[in-house]
Amino acid sequence: MHEMSIAMAVVAQVEEAARAGGARAVGEVRLQVGELAGVVPDALAFCFELACAGTVLEGAALVTDAVPARARCLPCATAWAVGMPPDLCCPGCGSAAGTELLSGRELQIAAVTWEDGPDCVRVREPIPEER
Numbered sequence: 001m002h003e004m005s006i007a008m009a010v011v012a013q014v015e016e017a018a019r020a021g022g023a024r025a026v027g028e029v030r031l032q033v034g035e036l037a038g039v040v041p042d043a044l045a046f047c048f049e050l051a052c053a054g055t056v057l058e059g060a061a062l063v064t065d066a067v068p069a070r071a072r073c074l075p076c077a078t079a080w081a082v083g084m085p086p087d088l089c090c091p092g093c094g095s096a097a098g099t100e101l102l103s104g105r106e107l108q109i110a111a112v113t114w115e116d117g118p119d120c121v122r123v124r125e126p127i128p129e130e131r
């Protein structure tokens with residue numbers, strides 16, 4: 001399951017940061033999830049809870065921030081919201097020849113709230129994409 005491997009990667013990264021910073025409990029993990037990342041938030045929340053069991057993250061809340069997908073047309077510089085399902089044809093000139101994806105594939109830890117320990121522990125690694 002896609003969401004399970006993401007949840008486990010998130011937990012592994014936060015655990016590592018907690019170990020490095022000496023934190024013993026995690027309050028909240030905030031994730032940035034792009035519209036095109038292919039993640040179902042409910043499924044991710046469920047898997048996150050399973051992945052947290054028995055770790056320093058046990059009981060931690062998961063907050064997902066949806067990042068809207070945006071694209072830009074290179075020939076005419078029009079930028080638009082790609083939406084779901086993604087529309088990669090430029091609304092300005094109708095071309096799909098030079099479309100650049102500006103955002104929407106994000107999948108990373110934006111912030112972690114520690115229950116104790118230093119608040120300077122940073123986790124900002126992008127989650128490696130499997131598949």
Ligand SMILES: [Zn+2]
Nearest residue numbers: 073076090093
């Ligand atoms: Zn265009």
